[in-house]
Amino acid sequence: MKNYLLGCDWGTSSFRLRLIDSSNHQLIGEITSQEGIANTFTAWKAIGDGATLPREQFFRHQLKRHINQLSTKVSIKLNGIPIVISGMASSSIGMAEVPYATLPFPVDGSLSSTKRLLKQADFPHDITLISGVRTEHDVMRGEETQLIGLLALLDTGHVAADASILIFPGTHSKHIYIQNQQVIDFQTFMTGEVFNLMAHYSILKDSIAPAELSTFTNDQLDAFKLGVNESDSSSILNSLFRVRTNQLFGLLNKPDNTLYLSGLLIGAELKTLLDQPQWQLILCSGNNLYELYKLAMEELQLSDRTTTISSDLIDKATIAGQVKIVQNQLVTLPK
Known part of the structure; x- marks a missing residue:
């Protein structure tokens, strides 16, 4: 039997939900949309800023809609499968704010800052929210998960042990400094x-x-x-x-x-x-x-x-990072 996990990468302006076989990081299916955290937060504010529906519940409703779409796409019932969410869902405009992890930050993800949200009657999925990492002057959300996954996929003991800078290009490029298996600094x-x-x-x-x-x-x-x-x-x-x-x-x-x-x-x-x-x-x-x-x-x-x-390999890194962090948190994946 396969160990299934729902992996969600919820950015400021984009949303991606994947069904993953955590035993081999195989992607079973995915859906994407432009319903990022910013738009979702704005939609929640528009209905009364919590007067009608608490923020966490509003985000659960949006997640459930996407999960149903993915279930239809892959023809698999997804009830009971835990979901791990990286990116902006743990921010002040996300589902629930989670404190940043601090440096030094082990590249195995063992000190990732996370929060568990338990399943509910109308949302049969335990949730693990992954927060980002901060320094005195900088922050990142999402890249740390990608980094953890990338180094888990690679046979890169020499990369993590030596003085190495990992360069992640993007809208906000990150230069992440690794020494002795730990992130010791990063720049945006x-x-x-x-x-x-x-x-x-x-x-x-x-x-x-x-x-x-x-x-x-x-x-x-x-x-x-x-x-x-x-x-x-x-x-x-x-x-x-x-x-x-x-x-x-x-x-x-x-x-x-x-x-x-x-x-x-x-x-x-x-x-x-x-x-x-x-x-x-x-x-x-x-x-x-x-x-x-x-x-x-x-x-x-x-x-x-x-x-x-x-x-x-970069495309697979987020999946591998989410799986690694969930395993570190001792989440039991259903078979």
């Missing part, structure tokens, strides 16, 4: 969010043509490399205005200029690693950003001390 870079702000809400929006690109032309890659190198030699506040003058003076067309902007921002993020030559670097990127981050690291001459993790 607003790379993706700043790109979005520049591309849609600044004077630069008319100088670029942002689009979802799966492949890049040689000219676009050259523009990206130009941006990376200029980020290393000048102030980012000055370099950003060059996106406008590139288009104004006909130096780059809009698609190429988009890659130039991306190069400026990714380069500004990664150049901080040049001052830390004693640390090994681990690039943990999905398909959408892998090529650009890899190219930026080559341009900044960081490749010799960089290991790259396959995007397939």
Whole structure:
């Protein structure tokens, strides 16, 4: 018999629910939506801010609706299967606020901060909420689960034991410092969010043509490399205005200029690693950003001390992390 677990990754603006075989991390089925924590919290506030329905109950109702959809999709009755939720569900606008874990944070997840919510008559699932990790000046929610899962999947004793920085690109990129099997520090870079702000809400929006690109032309890659190198030699506040003058003076067309902007921002993020030559670097990127981050690291001459993790493994890391944390919490999974 299989040990089933419902794994939910509930972010600020997105929702993903998976049925998992925890014995081998096999994905049985999943559903996704844009009903993130922010929208769900807003919907709860709109019905009376708890006067009609307590917040936890409102979130349970939303979860139940998604669970029913997943049950229909996989043709399996899911009653009684526990659910583990990572991401923003444990935040102040989530299902129930859970305190952050602190540093040093073991990479096996043994000191993860969690909260159990027991099953109810109309919601036959025990819930484990996973909180994030904090430092004095920074926080992360979700990446710690991904990190725990990634290191559980890999035979990376040398990665966890040595001085290593794991780089997780994204809207808010994370650089996570690991030493002696523990997270000892991390930093957040607003790379993706700043790109979005520049591309849609600044004077630069008319100088670029942002689009979802799966492949890049040689000219676009050259523009990206130009941006990376200029980020290393000048102030980012000055370099950003060059996106406008590139288009104004006909130096780059809009698609190429988009890659130039991306190069400026990714380069500004990664150049901080040049001052830390004693640390090994681990690039943990999905398909959408892998090529650009890899190219930026080559341009900044960081490749010799960089290991790259396959995007397939990155996709499986959240599942593995949720399973690991649940096992650490001694949750009994139904067979």
